[in-house]
Amino acid sequence: MTPHRATLDLALFCAGFLIWSSAFLALYGVQGLGCSAGWADVRFGSVTLLRPLLIAIWVAHLAALLALAFWTRRRMRDGANFLRRAAYAMSCVAGLATIWTGAPILGLTMCN
Amino acid sequence: MLDPAGPAAQHVSSLWWAMFFGAAFLFALVMVLLAIATRRPRLLAAWSERSWLVAGGLVLPALVLPPLTVYGLVIGERATPVASADVLRVEAVGRRWLWEFAYPEQAPEGARTRTVLHIPAGRPVDVHIRSEDVIHSFWVPRLAGKMDAIPGHVNVLRIQVDQPGVYRGVCAEFCGLEHATMSFIVRAHPGGDYANALREALEGTTP
Ligand SMILES: [Cu+2]
Numbered sequence: 001m002t003p004h005r006a007t008l009d010l011a012l013f014c015a016g017f018l019i020w021s022s023a024f025l026a027l028y029g030v031q032g033l034g035c036s037a038g039w040a041d042v043r044f045g046s047v048t049l050l051r052p053l054l055i056a057i058w059v060a061h062l063a064a065l066l067a068l069a070f071w072t073r074r075r076m077r078d079g080a081n082f083l084r085r086a087a088y089a090m091s092c093v094a095g096l097a098t099i100w101t102g103a104p105i106l107g108l109t110m111c112n
Numbered sequence: 113m114l115d116p117a118g119p120a121a122q123h124v125s126s127l128w129w130a131m132f133f134g135a136a137f138l139f140a141l142v143m144v145l146l147a148i149a150t151r152r153p154r155l156l157a158a159w160s161e162r163s164w165l166v167a168g169g170l171v172l173p174a175l176v177l178p179p180l181t182v183y184g185l186v187i188g189e190r191a192t193p194v195a196s197a198d199v200l201r202v203e204a205v206g207r208r209w210l211w212e213f214a215y216p217e218q219a220p221e222g223a224r225t226r227t228v229l230h231i232p233a234g235r236p237v238d239v240h241i242r243s244e245d246v247i248h249s250f251w252v253p254r255l256a257g258k259m260d261a262i263p264g265h266v267n268v269l270r271i272q273v274d275q276p277g278v279y280r281g282v283c284a285e286f287c288g289l290e291h292a293t294m295s296f297i298v299r300a301h302p303g304g305d306y307a308n309a310l311r312e313a314l315e316g317t318t319p
Contacts, residue, residue: 100178104185109192 006083009106013087016065016094023061023098027054027105035111050110058102065095117219117279118272120256127224130183134176191256193238193270202225202231203240206248206261206283209290215310223314230313232306233276240268249285252298256286 034040034050042049073087114226116125148155159167193199203214205224214222231237241250242259250257250269259269273279283294301309 099116108189110196 009083017093117254207296211296233300246270252281253283
């Protein structure tokens with residue numbers, strides 16, 4: 001294995017939870033910002049602006065994690081070693097963690 | 113906190129008891145396993161090290177933590193003040209080192225009671241909490257959880273008292289020298305007496 005490819009594997013190993021933390025930070029920040037800026041009061045019929053915005057952020061991060069999981073799985077199949085297996089496992093776990101920490105935006109009261 | 117006097121505190125208390133018994137059960141389980149490990153180590157060897165790690169490190173938390181999270185979210189959601197015609201609005205202002213209470217729906221601007229919050233029993237009350245200097249925290253253990261009083265920001269806490277009476281409250285966020293004396297009282301009046309009682313309490317305080 002060349003040094004360059006090991007570096008990529010290491011980056012992929014970290015990528016999953018970096019995306020998770022980006023999702024957490026974005027949801028946290030936009031929720032607070034949206035509430036104080038009154039985005040929860042902007043209505044399109046029965047839907048307010050804030051919830052779809054948060055869901056879009058969440059889904060975008062989940063899509064990125066899904067793509068990462070496929071990518072790391074392919075690299076693992078091309079030539080498995082510890083780092084590649086761990087990178088694949090980490091992207092799957094990061095995906096589950098993002099689903100779990102983000103899911104409350106689907107139902108809970110937004111502001112107040 | 114262990115003697116709840118309203119619906120919000122009731123939920124907090126039920127969660128507390130559920131966690132207490134859960135923790136007591138798990139503690140007993142660990143102690144029994146520890147005793148077996150020292151006296152009859154062979155019994156535990158029936159399971160491989162790996163199975164113990166998976167059972168205790170993954171399966172057990174997966175059974176305990178997600179239900180607790182969901183339960184906590186449901187309780188939090190129920191304590192969230194939702195608009196309702198029946199709600200009375202009062203204001204609590206924290207300042208070093210005392211609490212003042214205003215009644216925008218009942219009394220003119222500037223009429224405040226010091227260290228005593230008057231509310232009607234049996235009716236939901238939204239306490240709009242703010243601070244004039246540093247961060248304080250409004251806490252009446254028998255009625256609800258804590259809510260911070262933050263300068264430049266209004267937090268709303270929904271409380272409800274089932275029975276008329278006196279309920280003690282404290283500042284629950286360290287705010288300086290006299291923090292420990294920054295206590296107050298919530299006086300819940302029978303619904304019909306509330307207007308009179310409040311007028312009496314405010315007498316002489318109107319500027
Ligand atoms: Cu204080």
